[in-house]
Amino acid sequence: MKNLFSELEQLGLSQLGNIQIYKQEEEEERHLEELKMKETDIVYDRSYMCPVCDKQFKSKAVKTGKARLKSTDTDLRPVYDYIDPIKYDAVVCPSCGYAAMNRFFTNITDLQRKWIREQISVNFKGLAQDNDIYDYEEALKRYKLALINAVVKKGKLSEKAYTCLKITWLLRGKEALIRNKELPIIESLKKQELEFAKKAYEGFSQAFGKESFPICGMDEITVTYLIGELARRTGNDEEALRWLSKVITSRAANERIKDRAREVKNIIKKEQEKIAES
Numbered sequence: 001m002k003n004l005f006s007e008l009e010q011l012g013l014s015q016l017g018n019i020q021i022y023k024q025e026e027e028e029e030r031h032l033e034e035l036k037m038k039e040t041d042i043v044y045d046r047s048y049m050c051p052v053c054d055k056q057f058k059s060k061a062v063k064t065g066k067a068r069l070k071s072t073d074t075d076l077r078p079v080y081d082y083i084d085p086i087k088y089d090a091v092v093c094p095s096c097g098y099a100a101m102n103r104f105f106t107n108i109t110d111l112q113r114k115w116i117r118e119q120i121s122v123n124f125k126g127l128a129q130d131n132d133i134y135d136y137e138e139a140l141k142r143y144k145l146a147l148i149n150a151v152v153k154k155g156k157l158s159e160k161a162y163t164c165l166k167i168t169w170l171l172r173g174k175e176a177l178i179r180n181k182e183l184p185i186i187e188s189l190k191k192q193e194l195e196f197a198k199k200a201y202e203g204f205s206q207a208f209g210k211e212s213f214p215i216c217g218m219d220e221i222t223v224t225y226l227i228g229e230l231a232r233r234t235g236n237d238e239e240a241l242r243w244l245s246k247v248i249t250s251r252a253a254n255e256r257i258k259d260r261a262r263e264v265k266n267i268i269k270k271e272q273e274k275i276a277e278s
């Protein structure tokens with residue numbers, strides 16, 4: 001077959017003559033397939049007993065020790081190789097619609113059970129469970145169901161805030177997968193992320209004065225840092241600096257979290273300088 005790009009030889013580009021037009025897309029597709037296979041290997045069906053309808057069901061979970069931590073974002077979102085375990089943290093009963101993050105799933109009072117039955121179970125149409133792995137759409141659906149449940153059962157501020165925070169992490173994970181950088185999709189994800197970050201910030205700041213530590217497994221310093229970082233992400237620089245200073249001057253805080261707080265303070269400083277210059 002004739003070289004598709006033979007006309008370019010006279011322009012000095014003969015070395016590109018055998019380039020494959022769709023190679024990039026094929027490679028990306030293959031890469032995504034590989035990721036899926038690796039993910040299938042590290043998830044399994046975990047059995048649960050629903051505390052609302054008493055039925056047994058299975059939910060996908062990540063095998064312990066199988067995911068390798070690569071880095072942590074400034075808002076403490078853990079980033080792993082090959083898999084985003086956060087997708088598997090919302091547990092949903094496929095029969096009655098009760099949902100919560102794993103750490104909160106079994107803690108439920110009689111009154112909360114009643115509220116969930118009356119406001120969720122009666123209307124819940126059931127959840128199909130035919131996927132080997134959860135994609136981001138599925139994960140977001142499960143998390144939003146968990147958030148609705150937390151509101152209906154009048155759950156703690158911190159439970160609602162933590163669920164919102166993890167939704168922002170999911171949205172960021174989803175964004176990282178968009179390889180050809182489709183701008184409208186990214187913009188829409190960023191907008192949603194900001195909305196949920198605002199809710200997380202609001203909830204954690206209120207919980208700070210009302211709940212006792214640890215909150216969602218985090219000590220007081222970690223929550224202080226997190227509120228500072230959420231304030232920054234939602235455009236409240238002054239508040240952010242106030243919370244971060246508390247971490248930096250705290251006697252109880254270790255150097256690692258102090259360094260993180262300084263790092264975020266620097267981000268704010270740089271952003272402010274950029275704005276001042278323009």
Ligand SMILES: [Zn+2]
Nearest residue numbers: 050053093096
């Ligand atoms: Zn149930």
